[in-house]
Amino acid sequence: MNLSLQIKPFAFSLKRPLQTAQGILANKEGWLLKVTNSSGKCGWGEVSPIDSQEIKQCKTILDSISKCADRDVLEESITKGPGALGFGLGSALADLDEAMRSGPAQCWLPPPQSAILLRSGKSFLKDLESYLEHSYKRKEVLTFKLKVAIKPNDIERTMISKVLERLPMNYRLRLDANSGWDRCQALEWANYFLNDVRLEWIEQPLHTDDIKGLMDLAKIIPIALDESLIKYPALRKNWKSWQIRHPTLEGDPRVLLKSLQDGKTNIAISTAFETGIGRRWVNHLAAIQQTTQTPTAPGLAPGWLPSSNLFSHNPKIVWDTV
Template sequence: MSLFLQIKPFAFQLLMPLRTSQGILRDKKGFLIHLQNEDKESGWGEVAPMKNAELNLCAAILKSLGSTPSREKLERNLATWPGSLSFGIGAALAELDSLVGHKSSQDWLKTSQSALLLPTDKSPVLFLESILKDSQIKNENLTIKWKVGNSPMEVEKKLLGEILRRLPQNAHLRLDANGGWDRKQAMDWANHLSTEPKLEWIEQPLPANDISGLEELSTKIPVALDESLLLNPVLKETWQSWQIRKPLLEGDPRVLLKELTNNVGYRVISTSFETGIGRRWIHHLAALQQKGPTPTAPGLAPGWCPDSAMFSANPESVWDAA
């Protein structure tokens, strides 16, 4: 069966730069995907990798598909493509098949919860103080995520103390090192936080390929995997603790959709900064996760992307704005 494929590039700036131990993210670029079947029904997707090399590879593959690829060809190649391209095409196919969307059994789900991502270009302490002035936020089950590994350890430990002193008693804290620590540093942090009740987990404390080190560390403190799952996807089946799942980077979203529909626990849905087309999936999967056996706040990074039509829940509006 032939489909009709349209592709449109997009680009946007984050409202503030995101500094991690691996570099600085200031903007996102990618491609919007519009698939139609012979009945003119639409499926929408988004291809938004984090690295330029993958973006260029995706562009070449999309060009090679032409405007009328067969369904069989797309399905056959999904497993061999970069994860971001597999997401974009898989997402559009899933919507065509009414696995998600307005013709599905539950329409697009939406979540109102999210962890708050502290800024990395200004004082995280001052930012935290400003949001805690909002009594509604202060009384909620607040979850804060802080990117670490950007400054000397002693500086960050001092900032951590200031953050913890300001957090309400029922708040949760997530630290994300983006693989920037070595084993000695990670163990030092684990010892420092071993009795901290507000800590939910440390995300990717060691490089993605140091699985034995991550396993050892997880016996002392909660460890969530992120980059390791992208490098070694088999860990999605074997890692028993928290998994930070970034749908737009990891491949065909129908796989994760099935996991969450089957109530598999210890998954957390996280943004990789997407347009409204990808955001529909992030919200839908996050809402499913929160109905599962281990509900927790997803990582949607509210306040980091512009408030414009490109982030609308209406895919046609996103397409027109790109």
């Protein structure tokens, strides 16, 4: 099947820089894809890596793909580059297939309530108290996420203790170390939270390669893998604790979609700060995750993206905005 492939570059800045143990994320860039068949039906995709080296790899591969490509060529290209490229091509082809079956009115599920990603600066307590006050009025139970392994352990311990002083026992807390701790630091934190039911998990506390250390920690408290899953995709099959899955970074979304439809447990869906085209998939997969036996709040980072038509849920509006 011959298809027309159109590619548009995009870039945007987050509303505020996000500091992690691995650096600061302030901007995103990538490409929007539009795949059209001979009948005029189209599918939309997005390629938006976070790693700068992967951006170069994706550009090289996209430049090599013919503007009038055979479907088989696009399918084969899904696994020839970074996961972000696989997502872009796979999502566009899946979207095209759905358009051919169902027409333009496709069923994209809305997202469930997201975890709240708190700022790690001086205002984090003020933000926390504001969210708590609103949640009490609405009778909601919230999940909060904090980036850690940024400041010295004693400072972060004080910060976390202030959070726990305010956090009701039925609320949840996630800590994301982004591979920033060594084994001794991670064990200290594991023991700190040993009997606290509010801790949902600690995310990627150790280096991506320290699988043994991560497995040992998972015997003490819930440990969620993130970066390790990107580097070692085979772990997605056998890691029994939580998995943080970034659909727009990990490859063909049809694979993750089938896993969730089959009821795979202990998966948490998370944003990688994508446009509205990629976010449709993130939201949809997060909604399906709620139907599994381990539903949990997705990590959609509400309030971190700017207000723009680039983040519309209508792919044509996103496409025309670029």
